[in-house]
Amino acid sequence: MSNGLNMADYLDLFLQETEEQLSILESEIGKLESEPTETRIDAIFRAAHTVKGSSKAMGFSGYAELVHEFENVLYLVRDGSMTVDSEIGELLVRTVDSMVSGKEHIASSGEDYLPEMDLIASLKMLSSGKPSAAPATSKPTQSVVWPAEVIDALHLLPNLDNVYHVKVTLDQTCVMKYVRIFMVMNALNGLGEMLASNPSQDKLEAEQFDFDADFLVALDAKEDEMLESLKAIGEVSGIVATKYEAANEASSATKVEAAVEVVKAEGVPTAEKAKRETNQTIRVDVSLLDDLMNLVGELVIDRTRLSQIGANIAAKSSDFENTDALAETVGHIARVTGELQEQIMRARMLPIDTVFQRFPRMVRDLARKLNKQVALNIEGGETEVDRSVIEGISDPLIHMLRNSLDHGLEDGADRVKAGKPEGGTITLSAQHRDNAIVIELSDDGRGIDPSKLRDKAVEKGIMTKEAADRLTDRDAQMLIFHNGFSTAKEVTDVSGRGVGMDIVRSNIQAMGGLIDLESTPGQGTKFILKLPLTVAIMGGLLARVGTVDYVMPIGSVVETLSLDSVKVQKVGKRSVMLLRGQTVPLMKVVEVFKVRESFVKESAEDYVVVVGSGDQKVGLVVDRLLGEQEVVIKSISKYCGELRGLSGATILGNGKVALIVDVNSLLEVTRGVDHGY
């Protein structure tokens, strides 16, 4: 391309934009067959159109052709002359898949992608006989009144022969209007000097314009050259360039609504500025945010440390003037650090839809494979969560969805027999609750039969028949999280290798989250995931046992009690306490976490920290409570082997290493399904 624009600079932008649009396509296209709503079709249309426009701008004509043919089929869907049946649906899905691999090809090679010919042919066949994408008609040219400053400035130029009035019209479907306009302005400035624009640059930047913009430019290059350059920019549907004539400006004075401002005008009214700032975004490399988060993590540790050192100095020194100043400065640093942490966490937030949007398509494909009818409801997709959570939650959710589809939901015939609608329903929801993210996945399937799980546990030698019979129904249901447990009668390729739920549980635990389930045989199952807002920094309750400090994730702490105030009873070999009518097993941390003798001072065992949720609770007996603190989670080296009951370590304000307790695995011990201790 010889249009003066350096395309390499735009390749990244193109790839990012295309990726975004493709993810829209991927999530929407699967739903087109079952719910061909107008909004959905429009969304698909917009996304496809954007991809086509930008691939053309980049000169990837092969890729653009693929999208173009896809678009042609969609035109027919949109105007109602074609209904998406499963065959067409399948073809469209295949096309999107091809677009995705095409994008990958472009990303890795930097070169155009040539789509499979048979796919193009199939698409063409579908849309043949109908007109292809109609070019957007350009609006009648509007005349513009340039303000007096501009006119005055013009007259300072040596001559007006090379001054052009350029009107650029964007495609009606253009999504990132400013990006296009920016490319236009860049091109104009490369070929000469842009003197003014209407609307003003600020308004353009804020996308406060319809689809056309006027520019006044003093060209160094030829008119043809300029037209070539502008045509090469994607999603530009109309370019009208006329030589500037002073008389013109004077005569056509009236019809303009927008005030025109000089290019370099400053002093935008603040209200307008503020409004603009809310929708101004930039793209940032994710690794940069990760680095920032880590640095802030270090800062959080030092902040705590600093205030401790400050307090120590204040206690010993009589230089009140300076210790006061120190305390004040430390306080300020603490506030700023807190704010900084919050802002960076916010910058790392993404809507959980980033994960969820892939599921409708997956569920649809799976349902087809399993020959089941399934409706997937997604709620709360806009809930914002930290990137680290997004990364960690995807695989567990896929496992769980597969399980629900494969094992949870009965066959259509069985459902009808049980008096349920033939099609099953799976609901996936996300919401913020108590400074945590709660994700719930429920189905209206067969539920989990506790007696089947008891039998299975005995059969697999996980526990004795007596032990299994002693389990409550709920504890028996929780067995599905046990290692090597799969109750599906046959192993299918969808799920059922007996690793799924175990991996789900350990993944969630590794993120400092909790997993719980509620299931009624015959009615359905609901899985509840409670996750921290971010995985890197966590609020924790600090407790000391012997010389070791332990951190309990604050999200799983129910309450703390003095040991004197609770009544301890013995049930068999176990100690339990009664908490408002609920029996809660007690566990001495000093016994669960056996550390070398030299570290165990006289144990005081004065407090109980109740952790868990719902009816899954355990009381941990500790020596002292040291209060709440934010901690930065550090993983423990593999050199130490597998550490049951711990999810990581952290460094406290005093420089000491504290151990982070894995509440889930402690709960397991109380359920008697784990012999790891």
Place this chain on the structure above:
Amino acid sequence: MSDTLELQSENETGLELKFVRFQLADEQFAFPVDSVTGIINWREVTPLPNVDEHLLGLANLRGRTLPVSDLRVKIGLQSSVAKQDAFIIVFEKNQTQVGMLVDEVLEVLTVKEEDIQTDHAESNLVMHELIQGIVNVDDVLISILDVDSMLGGVA
């Protein structure tokens, strides 16, 4: 580049290797210097529950957690008594750092490769696996430890 030049310099007399020489009980040992990232004074460790006896716990090394092993216990000797005077040799492998507690670090030792005897006989089986070779320096026998088998679990 300059690292390797320092570590192994070829001259007329053959390949020279460098080791960190240290004392453990009444014996002397050495680690290849290229696997060592630092030597630090003893610092407080947080013990880990239900782990092998040699693993003392986690220490804070510049904001990272460092597992520290008592090398005496690891190679089957009596545990060090006065840890306060001991040193921790820090290794790094596959981006994982591990610390080994030793009694005293003596010097960086330069040995000719040909002087290292690899056909050593050890009565202690644990020792036999961990020792790469033996070198005699001024009538003191120094056992050269194999870092890879030392850090066994990390790879």
